[in-house]
Amino acid sequence: MNYTHFVDIVPNNHTDFAMLYFAAIRNMHKSEAAISKTNEDRLTGRQAGLLLHLQRKFTQMVAIWKSQQDKYKE
Numbered sequence: 001m002n003y004t005h006f007v008d009i010v011p012n013n014h015t016d017f018a019m020l021y022f023a024a025i026r027n028m029h030k031s032e033a034a035i036s037k038t039n040e041d042r043l044t045g046r047q048a049g050l051l052l053h054l055q056r057k058f059t060q061m062v063a064i065w066k067s068q069q070d071k072y073k074e
Helices: 017-038 045-073
Strands: none
Touching: 017 045
């Protein structure tokens, strides 16, 4: 899988952060379900840990975004 570096991402004014957050969470849940299905409805500790880490990063991104939004409102 190829990932675009943060610096190389062009700004996009056509998307809403909240919409993207919920889409990312939906995809994470689908990934969790697909992984569970291949492991007889169980996740290994490593898989669960990685998904939890990803969820925490999403939460951190939202917290930073909200704090930046508060700065612009003042």
